[in-house]
Amino acid sequence: MSADRRSSPEELLDAARHGDRAALARLMSMVERGGDEARRLGRLAHASAGGATTVGITGAPGAGKSTLTSALVSTMRARGEQVAVLAVDPSSPYTGGAILGDRVRMGDHALDDGVFIRSMATRGHLGGLSLAVPEAVRVLDAVGFPIILIETVGVGQVEVEIAGEADTTVVVVNPGWGDAVQANKAGLMEIADVFVVNKADRAGLADTLADIERMLSLRSPSGWRPPVIATTATTGEGVEQFRDALADHAAWSIGAGVRAERRARRAEAELDRIVTATLRARVTALHDAGTWDAVVGEVRAQRLDPWSAAEDLLG
């Protein structure tokens, strides 16, 4: 089936399941646009999703996450594994597919049918990605990708939240004084299931490994001690072990019931965000009537207290 302009979510999903990458790209754009069509797609995808393992990859800008992700994809492809990559960049000015970014990222994988790579950027609304990313992941899952890598660009609150809402969360740091300590401050130590010290050929590797081990020893025991993998993504060094560590965590978390519990919590958090977003949308609908602006104007001028204003708007 060709993915023409009038295709419904049902038709596009069917085409994407049969390998139509243009259809899949259009489904991703549908998710980014939001609205009724995206909701219908979300329901369809939900019915057949759940089989994929999601891996969140986060760390400070410059840690080499993109290169590491690309190297991981190469390793997985060499093992015959299909994989999807979602690159999440809240600050990117690109929207609707970030075409340039995708082409750069695809690099070696551009002509490989076993890989799908997509960038998602915010559309001005901070809450947007928190809602759009799980939807996009669900579509990739429903289409049949067994593994979905979610790469975040920075360590802002939204990115950490997104990376932390995966089956397995990877934190990437570099050798050198203080890098692991910074990661700790950013709240990354608590969410890491696997640590990668990338650019391991640089000076300071031993110190950074020791820093991480020391901080890990302060974590309360949870049945899983995060492995610390040294990689040099540019040469592929350590990436096989990285892939194995991901598989180990997947096997453990499924067996221990941790994955199911995390997914349940994630589903509840997503419902919570949707409820809030829906309520906000209903209130914003008043905006068109001019009521909102008038009331906000009174509040801005401090002629009306905010509680009375809220009553006016919601009454």
Place this chain on the structure above:
Amino acid sequence: MSADRRSSPEELLDAARHGDRAALARLMSMVERGGDEARRLGRLAHASAGGATTVGITGAPGAGKSTLTSALVSTMRARGEQVAVLAVDPSSPYTGGAILGDRVRMGDHALDDGVFIRSMATRGHLGGLSLAVPEAVRVLDAVGFPIILIETVGVGQVEVEIAGEADTTVVVVNPGWGDAVQANKAGLMEIADVFVVNKADRAGLADTLADIERMLSLRSPSGWRPPVIATTATTGEGVEQFRDALADHAAWSIGAGVRAERRARRAEAELDRIVTATLRARVTALHDAGTWDAVVGEVRAQRLDPWSAAEDLLG
């Protein structure tokens, strides 16, 4: 009028205006409890608030913010100025007044009628302080304090947001490598109207001053260049200049119309938070009927997609 258990917000506000500190303490507790009574108090306070200057003081834990605040209070009292201090600690286990903390903080000022000091802690709900702090400030304003210092304990997102929502925002750093750079990473550079390098008797003062000046030179010009004040709060060194810098910023921001614009934005942001909180409360009311738990259970088990669940809950 004595502040007995049955006093209304009207009676307590009247008593507090006449210097009854027990009444004022009970008003603060009323704000912390929230609910209808707090909303009535908020409306009353709003009608006569607006005369006070609010000063937010933030910086990394250990920077000496409490000692600096106490030294600032001493300087202000020596000048005959009345002042209220609101110490905001989202992570504090103390609630309802944080009595121990207040006694420790009051220190020299415990018996001084020209000073009112109060700690506010979260009550488990993150949004709580974002709503409670402006209400508490409004009461202190309506009661007649000309200056209200809002001291935050850390540099978490909520604390930075609270400190940034003042007429004047003070960022406190210490001498030493990287401290100012850390402050920059935490987003403190953009919100600072006044910088204080406290513990100025320590090594590294010149470097830190240079770091700050360099970072300030990268800021887009706004008509106000934040002064950088070196203080040693434990000895009082530099605190007079700190007080003067606060007065300078107040005079400039009033004259330039910046204060009025900031207050308008703050009022709008507060309305926004109240609207969200009110809507959430309405949805949570369903919880009592058991509906919420049942639907969440279906979503957690992934038997129901979150969009359909949200419709069930909000329909």
